[in-house]
Amino acid sequence: MTQPSQKRFTVNAAFFQEIKEDHQQLNDILEHLRNLVANKPALGNHLDELVKWTAALRDQLAFHFALEEAYGYFEDAIGMAPWIHDKAGALRDQHTELFTQCQELADLAEDYFQRNEEDASEVGDRFEQFDRAFSEHESAEINLILTAMTQDVGAAD
Numbered sequence: 736m737t738q739p740s741q742k743r744f745t746v747n748a749a750f751f752q753e754i755k756e757d758h759q760q761l762n763d764i765l766e767h768l769r770n771l772v773a774n775k776p777a778l779g780n781h782l783d784e785l786v787k788w789t790a791a792l793r794d795q796l797a798f799h800f801a802l803e804e805a806y807g808y809f810e811d812a813i814g815m816a817p818w819i820h821d822k823a824g825a826l827r828d829q830h831t832e833l834f835t836q837c838q839e840l841a842d843l844a845e846d847y848f849q850r851n852e853e854d855a856s857e858v859g860d861r862f863e864q865f866d867r868a869f870s871e872h873e874s875a876e877i878n879l880i881l882t883a884m885t886q887d888v889g890a891a892d
């Protein structure tokens with residue numbers, strides 16, 4: 736039996752379903768952007784698509800972060816080892832930074848579109864920076880969840 740002082744790490748099925756759908760949407764948007772950005776010299780010919788997909792990314796990301804925070808797996812980490820709590824807090828703080836980065840990216844794409852710029856490689860570079868930072872964040876989050884789950888299994892035995 737779990738002691739009252741040991742808060743179990745729980746994730747419900749609805750969370751997994753929503754996370755799964757969100758994950759698919761996010762990956763789909765990221766793939767569209769990666770394909771566009773893969774050919775930087777031609778990026779200026781696809782400014783309308785760049786605007787469309789960076790705006791989609793910003794909106795999906797807002798949903799993605801809201802979902803993660805609403806279902807509270809970070810809160811579930813409270814009461815576990817202090818380093819897990821600290822790490823969860825640091826990862827949650829990254830949501831604001833990453834969202835701002837993504838919002839600026841969408842604004843920049845819109846700006847290039849309005850000015851009908853021929854060379855949009857800067858937008859491509861900024862997307863790649865975001866893509867790397869976001870991937871690192873996601874990996875760190877998954878590692879933390881797995882660590883928390885492993886610790887919980889160990890504590891419950």
Ligand SMILES: [Fe+2]
Nearest residue numbers: 803830872876
């Ligand atoms: Fe996150």
